[in-house]
Amino acid sequence: MSIISILSKIEPLLLQVQKxxxxxxGEVGSIIKDKEKVDVRFAFCFPDTYEIGMSxxxxxILYSLTNERENFWCERVFAPDTxxxxxxxxHDIPLYAxxxxxxVRDFDMIGFTLQYELAYTNILNMLDxxxxxxxxxxxxxxxxxxxxxxxxxxxxxxxxxxxxDFFILGEGEEVNLEVMDLYAQMxxxxxxxxxxxQAAARIEGVYVxxxxxxxxxxxxxxxxxxxxxxxxxxxxxRIIKDFDKxxxxxxxxxxxxxxxxxxxxxxVLRGCIRGCRFCQAxxxxxxFREKQPDTICKQAQDLCRNTGYEDLSLSSLSTSDHSRIDExxxxxxxxxxxxxxxxxxxxxxxxNFSDALMEKIKRIRKSGLTFAPEAGTQRLRDVINKNVSxxxxxxAAKVAFSGxxxxxxLYFMMGLPTETDEDIAGIAEIADRIVELFFENxxxxxxxxxxxxxxxxxxxxxPFTPFQFEPQATEEEVRHKQEHLVNSISxxxxxxxxxSWHEFRISQLEGVLARGDRRLSQVIYExxxxxxxxxSWSDRFQWECWEKAFAQCGLAPEFYASRRxxxxxxxxxxxxNYLVDKPFLIRENEKAKEARTTPHCRMNCSGCGVxxxxxxxxx
Amino acid sequence: MKTTVRMKFAKTGxxxxxxxxxxxxCFQRCIRRSELPIAYSEGFHPHMQLIxxxxxxxxxxxxxEIIELQLKEALSFEEVKSRMQAILPEGIEILSCYAPQHKxxxxxxxxxxxxxxxxxxxxxxxxxxxxLSQPQILVEKKTKRGLREIDLKAQTECLEVTEGDGALMxxxxxxxxxxxxxxPSLLVDTFGKMEGVSFGFPAYRRLKLLTEEKSEFF
Numbered sequence: 001m002s003i004i005s006i007l008s009k010i011e012p013l014l015l016q017v018q019k020x021x022x023x024x025x026g027e028v029g030s031i032i033k034d035k036e037k038v039d040v041r042f043a044f045c046f047p048d049t050y051e052i053g054m055s056x057x058x059x060x061i062l063y064s065l066t067n068e069r070e071n072f073w074c075e076r077v078f079a080p081d082t083x084x085x086x087x088x089x090x091h092d093i094p095l096y097a098x099x100x101x102x103x104v105r106d107f108d109m110i111g112f113t114l115q116y117e118l119a120y121t122n123i124l125n126m127l128d129x130x131x132x133x134x135x136x137x138x139x140x141x142x143x144x145x146x147x148x149x150x151x152x153x154x155x156x157x158x159x160x161x162x163x164x165d166f167f168i169l170g171e172g173e174e175v176n177l178e179v180m181d182l183y184a185q186m187x188x189x190x191x192x193x194x195x196x197x198q199a200a201a202r203i204e205g206v207y208v209x210x211x212x213x214x215x216x217x218x219x220x221x222x223x224x225x226x227x228x229x230x231x232x233x234x235x236x237x238r239i240i241k242d243f244d245k246x247x248x249x250x251x252x253x254x255x256x257x258x259x260x261x262x263x264x265x266x267x268v269l270r271g272c273i274r275g276c277r278f279c280q281a282x283x284x285x286x287x288f289r290e291k292q293p294d295t296i297c298k299q300a301q302d303l304c305r306n307t308g309y310e311d312l313s314l315s316s317l318s319t320s321d322h323s324r325i326d327e328x329x330x331x332x333x334x335x336x337x338x339x340x341x342x343x344x345x346x347x348x349x350x351x352n353f354s355d356a357l358m359e360k361i362k363r364i365r366k367s368g369l370t371f372a373p374e375a376g377t378q379r380l381r382d383v384i385n386k387n388v389s390x391x392x393x394x395x396a397a398k399v400a401f402s403g404x405x406x407x408x409x410l411y412f413m414m415g416l417p418t419e420t421d422e423d424i425a426g427i428a429e430i431a432d433r434i435v436e437l438f439f440e441n442x443x444x445x446x447x448x449x450x451x452x453x454x455x456x457x458x459x460x461x462x463p464f465t466p467f468q469f470e471p472q473a474t475e476e477e478v479r480h481k482q483e484h485l486v487n488s489i490s491x492x493x494x495x496x497x498x499x500s501w502h503e504f505r506i507s508q509l510e511g512v513l514a515r516g517d518r519r520l521s522q523v524i525y526e527x528x529x530x531x532x533x534x535x536s537w538s539d540r541f542q543w544e545c546w547e548k549a550f551a552q553c554g555l556a557p558e559f560y561a562s563r564r565x566x567x568x569x570x571x572x573x574x575x576x577n578y579l580v581d582k583p584f585l586i587r588e589n590e591k592a593k594e595a596r597t598t599p600h601c602r603m604n605c606s607g608c609g610v611x612x613x614x615x616x617x618x619x
Numbered sequence: 620m621k622t623t624v625r626m627k628f629a630k631t632g633x634x635x636x637x638x639x640x641x642x643x644x645c646f647q648r649c650i651r652r653s654e655l656p657i658a659y660s661e662g663f664h665p666h667m668q669l670i671x672x673x674x675x676x677x678x679x680x681x682x683x684e685i686i687e688l689q690l691k692e693a694l695s696f697e698e699v700k701s702r703m704q705a706i707l708p709e710g711i712e713i714l715s716c717y718a719p720q721h722k723x724x725x726x727x728x729x730x731x732x733x734x735x736x737x738x739x740x741x742x743x744x745x746x747x748x749x750x751l752s753q754p755q756i757l758v759e760k761k762t763k764r765g766l767r768e769i770d771l772k773a774q775t776e777c778l779e780v781t782e783g784d785g786a787l788m789x790x791x792x793x794x795x796x797x798x799x800x801x802x803p804s805l806l807v808d809t810f811g812k813m814e815g816v817s818f819g820f821p822a823y824r825r826l827k828l829l830t831e832e833k834s835e836f837f
Binding site for chain 1: 632633634636637638641642644645647648649650651652654659665677678706708709710819820
């Protein structure tokens with residue numbers, strides 16, 4: 001099918017759907033090549049809508065990186081929204097890529113980025129729309145339509161193992177090109193799928209699930225994961241050693257329609273020194289590496305010039321942990337002010353939120369500030385190793401209020417290990433205390449009402465964290481906690497403190513998929529058949545589809561979500577090496593039970609194992 | 620020296636799916652990339668001094684769009700045109716660059732070519748003539764002040780009808796001013812509802828913007 005036929009088929013439909021420009025490509029910065037002159041065509045799929053997928057930094061990096069290579073052509077594919085999906089199905093239009101407007105089915109490699117578990121049914125829907133067999137074992141032995149995935153969820157890819165030929169563990173900047181080179185070579189040689197997968201499995205970071213057999217105990221836990229043939233026992237994630245020198249795009253594809261994060265973004269550091277025990281990102285992205293301020297400035301300048309974006313954002317897990325943040329911000333602000341670019345700084349920590357830093361941000365903009373104390377009492381913050389104190393939170397709020405802010409957003413979790421009603425009441429106390437602080441500020445803006453937004457997520461235990469062994473809170477527990485929180489807010493602040501939380505079932509499903517095993521592939525398949533799509537969107541989420549799917553497969557969500565794992569249980573992801581030792585995670589879990597904290601990596605090495613794997617001290 | 624520059628541009632192909640607001644943002648970003656010395660407004664939130672005349676409906680092609688820029692310093696029209704063209708996306712092409720001759724408020728009409736795919740263009744032509752020969756074509760039109768009934772017949776000038784191979788082509792002149800503005804799709808949709816009339820997905824292209832006196836708008 002040629003470009004003419006897809007274009008002529010979608011033209012009469014585009015004006016019937018919301019935001020048609022998301023389905024037509026042709027944006028500034030998108031890359032068009034001659035398909036006859038490339039060796040490998042790569043469809044980079046983001047399993048959510050354009051406005052979300054186009055905001056994802058990893059896709060921007062890998063898109064540009066791949067297209068720098070003359071013999072590869074990387075194109076973008078997103079999940080069509082339901083209105084367009086219906087039209088595509090009614091008019092027999094296969095899923096297509098935005099650059100060539102050609103069917104994804106005609107591509108060599110089809111790669112998904114897995115940023116959150118609740119996008120899994122979207123993957124099946126996209127493969128189905130592309131008319132590619134959903135299960136890897138049904139794809140025959142031809143090389144083409146090699147379906148793979150990367151991204152954070154790949155640290156436990158077992159629930160989706162049936163649908164993928166292989167996974168890429170860790171950072172993609174090097175290994176993606178190695179795998180594509182291998183593909184190009186084997187395509188020339190006329191090799192088949194099995195042969196390719198055998199060879200790809202020898203590349204560090206590549207996990208071919210079909211090369212491993214999983215057996216189960218009678219109680220449903222895993223008995224063993226056995227490699228077939230010469231497949232290695234464990235698969236080690238890839239990391240970029242010299243992060244300052246790693247490839248970074250000089251331009252982005254600039255969309256026409258507004259997307260969630262519509263701005264230039266520079267990644268300032270990767271990894272995190274903090275070791276918060278609930279945070280998967282804090283462990284799976286280790287080791288901590290940062291870019292030099294001059295590198296960051298050059299990349300910011302290039303991006304702003306080449307995209308024409310009027311906003312710049314810095315990306316990291318914790319920007320204020322950059323060792324030279326003052327120098328970096330001073331230099332960046334000089335550039336952005338001259339170029340009329342406004343800068344935003346997400347991910348600041350309250351414990352190093354200084355007056356000097358405040359001064360700098362004040363030059364930036366005045367809207368709202370977001371802090372994440374995560375837990376309501378000092379004891380529970382010690383349990384989760386979120387090393388911030390009540391005083392630090394209050395000091396940061398005070399600095400913010402004296403800086404003229406009047407909106408404060410607070411992120412908490414409920415359902416954390418060892419949590420009691422007292423900890424929940426602590427959340428309300430913090431919110432109440434912050435409202436008081438606002439009124440204690442003599443210079444508060446007149447006529448403005450303080451607004452404290454308290455957003456409470458249900459804690460989801462994740463692989464490769466010290467809490468990977470812990471049960472997730474049950475529905476009854478969560479209901480009780482929510483009620484207790486609302487009742488604990490002082491009635492006179494009822495209008496100043498706004499409380500919101502996530503829907504329990506969505507969090508529970510996230511927990512199931514995060515720590516699940518291979519048997520869940522069937523559940524995901526059935527849920528998709530039952531009509532599940534866009535599960536991370538609370539207005540689209542349909543628990544009934546999943547409930548039915550679990551019943552159809554004879555599996556219980558509670559087995560995966562609310563069961564405590566013993567330390568010697570074989571976990572579905574134990575054969576994947578994310579450089580962090582299991583004994584370290586057990587040590588950290590034990591310390592959590594005693595509410596003992598672990599200092600951050602710069603202060604003291606806690607022996608997680610990363611430095612041994614990397615072959616050097618982190619600091 | 621602050622100068623005002625107007626540019627006529629075409630919007631074709633994939634670019635026809637860029638909405639008016641998105642096109643505005645696209646131009647702002649392209650101008651930043653061109654590093655043209657664009658003027659900014661005064662005030663707390665300075666914005667680029669840029670006007671897009673006569674919003675074009677989503678899905679329409681055009682060869683007569685107009686954008687106006689205020690520059691902080693005078694540049695040759697040739698330079699402005701080439702620097703803009705160098706960074707614009709596929710489907711947007713600068714046709715000419717010049718000093719404004721008319722006030723924006725003097726815009727009065729626009730000409731459109733409408734292509735109606737059909738099996739028998741002679742038969743459709745007959746139906747079209749019948750449609751237009753009605754004494755009145757009354758339709759409800761959404762305006763800022765709610766629904767209003769207008770007579771399309773009084774507003775429509777059909778300049779030319781061509782029976783093509785597999786399509787009927789209409790050349791229409793319609794009001795496109797501040798006071799009255801008629802979208803050709805309103806006329807075509809009304810025609811499509813007439814008994815026995817059927818045609819494929821219509822394609823629209825704006826050919827000209829005209830003044831109230833129906834001379835070309837510059």
